[in-house]
Amino acid sequence: MDVIVARNRAELAEARRALGAHGGISRSTAELALVPTMGALHEGHRSLMRLARERADHVVVSVFVNPLQFGPAEDFSRYPRTFDADLAVCAAEGVSVVFAPSADDMYLPDRQVGVSAGRMGTIAEGAFRPGHLDGVLTVVLKLFNLVRPDVAVFGRKDAQQLAMIRRMVADLDVPVAVVGGPTVREADGLALSSRNRYLSGDDRRAALSLSRALFAGAGRRTPAEIRRAAREVLDGEPAVSLDYLVLVDPATFEEAGDDHEGEAILAVAAKVGSTRLIDNVTVTL
Ligand code: AMP
Numbered sequence: 001m002d003v004i005v006a007r008n009r010a011e012l013a014e015a016r017r018a019l020g021a022h023g024g025i026s027r028s029t030a031e032l033a034l035v036p037t038m039g040a041l042h043e044g045h046r047s048l049m050r051l052a053r054e055r056a057d058h059v060v061v062s063v064f065v066n067p068l069q070f071g072p073a074e075d076f077s078r079y080p081r082t083f084d085a086d087l088a089v090c091a092a093e094g095v096s097v098v099f100a101p102s103a104d105d106m107y108l109p110d111r112q113v114g115v116s117a118g119r120m121g122t123i124a125e126g127a128f129r130p131g132h133l134d135g136v137l138t139v140v141l142k143l144f145n146l147v148r149p150d151v152a153v154f155g156r157k158d159a160q161q162l163a164m165i166r167r168m169v170a171d172l173d174v175p176v177a178v179v180g181g182p183t184v185r186e187a188d189g190l191a192l193s194s195r196n197r198y199l200s201g202d203d204r205r206a207a208l209s210l211s212r213a214l215f216a217g218a219g220r221r222t223p224a225e226i227r228r229a230a231r232e233v234l235d236g237e238p239a240v241s242l243d244y245l246v247l248v249d250p251a252t253f254e255e256a257g258d259d260h261e262g263e264a265i266l267a268v269a270a271k272v273g274s275t276r277l278i279d280n281v282t283v284t285l
Pocket of ligand 1: 036037047181182183184185192
């Protein structure tokens with residue numbers, strides 16, 4: 001079956017009905033999976049589509065550059081938009097529906113109510129991008145309500161976003177199973193990102209210090225050693241302007257104390273030239 005393109009909520013509803021008509025959607029088993037994206041699709045997104053296909057008969061990929069999650073000085077207008085290529089990727093991955101609404105179709109002009117990310121929305125990524133996680137949760141909840149998936153798949157590359165979505169689903173009793181997929185990297189360690197295409201030769205080389213720092217930290221044993229080893233790598237790369245390097249509890253994103261046991265996330269955010277990048281690894285203490 002060809003991939004169905006739904007450009008607005010009415011077309012999405014029609015596409016859902018069409019999947020049902022092909023015997024896809026019954027309520028008895030988990031059969032519809034959603035992979036939310038902002039497009040400019042790469043191998044990281046593709047890995048999530050494959051995870052989604054393993055868990056459901058039909059996969060819906062949303063392609064929506066969500067204005068609500070960009071700050072006024074951020075890259076909303078220059079965020080890469082490559083819809084034709086994205087559609088080809090989705091078709092190659094056996095996606096059933098690509099939902100690509102306009103901002104006007106997603107948001108009422110007098111929109112008032114949104115999701116508040118709470119405390120977790122104000123720390124780490126939230127401290128540097130005020131309102132960002134509120135905007136993410138608001139669009140994700142809307143996508144859940146429009147698509148009504150049984151399963152939704154997100155990348156661990158955006159670890160705080162994934163933790164926040166799990167929190168929202170728990171706090172608001174959202175009827176969807178959240179699945180996290182591993183971070184896909186280039187052979188040299190750089191985490192794939194739609195923003196990597198902004199990186200010129202020198203910036204691309206400097207950007208590698210993010211993953212190098214995380215891997216250096218992940219080889220150490222105590223929180224202090226982990227933080228120090230990662231920091232040393234970043235300090236040695238003057239082209240990297242650090243926003244934060246944190247070692248945090250995976251569920252709350254609160255700083256891991258010296259007595260922290262079990263998994264922790266070592267997360268970094270930095271600007272390389274004008275491109276802001278984030279990355280993280282999981283360490284076990
Ligand atoms: P984005 O289009 O950047 O908003 O990302 C859409 C989804 O893809 C999110 O769940 C991201 O966490 C995930 N994602 C982005 N980059 C990667 C990557 N390198 N590996 C795995 N998942 C990723």
